[in-house]
Amino acid sequence: MxxxxxxxxxxxxxxxxxxxxxxxxxxxxxxxxxxxxxxxxxxxxxxxxxxxxNLMARGLRTRVTRTIALITDTVATDAYAGGLIYGALAAAAERGYLLFVCETEEDPELEAQLLGELADRHVDAYLYASMFTRDVELPAELRSERVVLLNCRAPGSGCPAVVPDERAAGRDAARALLDAGYRDGIWLAGEPDQLVIAGMERTAGIHEVLDEAGVALAGTVPCTWWPESAYEQFGALLDAGTRPAAVICMNDRVALGVYQALTARGRSVPADASVVSFDDSDMAVWLQPPLSSIALPHRELATAAVELLLSDVDLTDTELRVPMPVRLRESIAPPG
Structure with a gap:
């Protein structure tokens, strides 16, 4: 060589x-x-x-390497959340920084090893990210570093967090049905798990808007956030003789199960039930009819996190909520 x-x-x-x-x-x-x-x-x-x-040699002298690291659980290998990686890479490059991307697979030993290797390379700052919005415990190795939490929170750590505005998304989903004319027969599909921030906040936003309008949910279909469970539980509701006028699904996978349950019984969206969901995954535009969904702004989350990380502001206890765009499609129609 x-x-x-x-x-x-x-x-x-x-x-x-x-x-x-x-x-x-x-x-x-x-x-x-x-x-x-x-x-x-x-x-x-x-x-x-x-x-x-020789930037490494310069970094050893100046303690500034113009590198940042993105530490994730399973984001890097999940195509659905690829916007987080893309957004972070683009935002870092635009500011003249190189981004290291490391996936831990939620293995504490692997995480500690990766953080040690990044420290050896004198990384300037860190993004600590999660596949879904949740509370995490900040690794001890990062407690003295400049860190921004991406799509997660670490209560008590003092670290800033950049998260999607799930509560506002819940309000938007409920408002979409109210604006279409629904006042009765609105069901929620998917368990609002107390450990899942998205579930809690989406549900709170939904109730906030419905309560203001004097409208109550007709009920909740307690399924997990996967198509199979939604198909079985929503299908059981239909078989019991209930005819929901509209359904708010906790995510697009649940909406897929609801679509299938209706189709299997000779019913259709939106003629028999309007449907609105969250996440705006790829399947939302492929479903027939295309699904109205409140999007997770992965790229915008990452861009905002990099901007905050590289800013000169005091980061202590900051929580930045990024708006979730509303994608209205043909799955919502006025009541028949």
Missing amino acids: PSRVTLQDVADRAGTSRTTAHYVLTGRDRDMRIAEETRRRVMRAANELRYRP
Whole structure:
């Protein structure tokens, strides 16, 4: 392998001292009153030799490496949340930073190993991310570092968090049905698990808007957030003779199960029941009819987190809520 071109190589090619070459290549030539001809020789020599500064060595001296790390549980290998990775990469690159992406698979030993290796590389700051919005415990290795939590929270840590505005999303979902004219027969499908922030906040937002309108949910279908459970439990509701006028589904997977349960019984969306959901995953536009869904803004979350991480503001206890866009499609129609 060819040896790396050094600053001394550039100085030798330009016929200057190493110090002079250093000042030119770090943009300090004017401060040091270096002649224009000398500056040109140094720049020409650097281009001819394809010199690249040793950022690792510089980082060891200055303690600034212009690198940040994204520590995730299973985000990196999940196509659904790929926008988090893309958004973080783009935002870091735009600001001249290199992003390390590390996935822990929720293995504490692997996480500790990765954090140790990142510390050895003198990473400037960290994003600590979760696949779904939840409370986490900040690793001990990060408690003295500059950290922004992405799509999660760590109560008591003092760390700032960037999360989707799930409560506002719940309000938007309920409002979409009210605006379409629904006042009776609105059902909620999916368990509002107390351990899942999205479930709690979406449900709270739904009740907030319905209560203001003097409307009550007709009931809740207690299914898990997967199509199979939604198909079975919502199907059982239909078989018992209940005819929901509209359904708010906790996520698009639940909505898929609701669609299938209706279809299996000769009913359709929205003629027999309007449906609105959350997440706006790829399946939302592929369902027939296309599903109205409140989107998870993965890319915007990551961009906001990088901006906050690299800002000069005091980050203590900040919680930034990112709006969730409303995607209204053909799954909602006025009551028949």
